[in-house]
Amino acid sequence: MRFQLTEEQRALKAGVRELLGRRFGREALRAAVDAPGRLDRELWRALGDAGFFALRLPEADAGVGLGLPEAVLAFEEAGRALLPGPLVATHLAAGRVPGAATGETVVTAVDGELVEWLEAADVALGEAAGAVPLRSVDPLTPLHRTPADAGGPAPDPVATLLTAAEQLGTAVRVQELAVQHARTREQFGQPVGAFQAVQHLCADLLVRTETARVAVYAAAVTADPADIAAARLLADEAAVRGARDCLQVHGGMGFTWEADVHLHLKRAWVRARRGGGGTESEELLAAHLVA
Structure with a gap:
């Protein structure tokens, strides 16, 4: 598409x-x-x-x-x-x-x-x-x-997709932060982005972000529950793993309150617990494939 x-x-x-x-x-x-x-x-x-x-x-x-x-x-x-x-x-x-x-x-x-x-x-x-x-x-x-027996309604597919969109936004931002830090932070007389390990981390950030972007945008067009489930899984992964890789690029500095990276990671963790993510999306996709 x-x-x-x-x-x-x-x-x-x-x-x-x-x-x-x-x-x-x-x-x-x-x-x-x-x-x-x-x-x-x-x-x-x-x-x-x-x-x-x-x-x-x-x-x-x-x-x-x-x-x-x-x-x-x-x-x-x-x-x-x-x-x-x-x-x-x-x-x-x-x-x-x-x-x-x-x-x-x-x-x-x-x-x-x-x-x-x-x-x-x-x-x-x-x-x-x-x-x-x-x-x-x-x-x-x-x-x-809430009390364990209170429960709640089944996840709304639109809510699931909008959460995926927020996760995509975090993936985009941590990618920007990682690349910016890799270009400006110097070690041993050169930017840390010159080191192959850092380059690989940044490349992985880009691939996961763009894969999630395509899935989220496509699901917004089709509004198909299976497409939304796939988009949510990819966006959760792009946000959580992206923020963790961004922390790796920043090194110990990324864990300090002066950096914003850890805030993105923590928000991505919380969003990933919302309804429609994780096992729920996996089960929906599995049922769709079996059908």
Whole structure:
């Protein structure tokens, strides 16, 4: 399949990146890390004003009137920027929960036994009664665990795909960070990128990222559950393994709070636990192949 973004899609992607760069740059990211659990409501409303949550709502319902491919591009940029908050749940609630489309209402949802940003949300979809705080590996994603028997609805394929898009964004960003560090960091009088082992790591980052990109973009066009499952598996791998390889390129520096790489790895770990990933996607693909 040949897949090229239209001029309008490229403009949308660039516009979201510009908005997030202006409203949630590195300084804002660091401020968010220093205030875990606090959701920036002003930023949330700015996302609503930009149409982030209403991208797929019809224009007749005060939405933007775009489709799943455009939503995927927006969520890819959100993942690249490490934008915190229950983005997927609020996006899916637009048109169903008053205020979600405009960013006035923050919506989260129970996902299996976990729920993200429960205390900061105005609305929690699913049975969240009795949920208890859970120490999260990611300082920008507070978690609660629901009672084991509470469960939750089956993963929404759109939610699975939008999570894959966020993972793709992380894969893209850690690839950029690895290449930038390999070009500028010097050891033994030359850039570390001159060493073959580092070159191989960067090449693997590129291959996994572009493979995931093709799968995610194609799934956004077909909206086929099997395509979405495959895209999710590839995107999870590209994000998690990509962040780990980026850490290797950075060496010990990558584990420090001064570097952003470990934040991407921790967010990728948390996203990979969301519904629709891992075993769930593997089982769906296996059933599809058997059928």
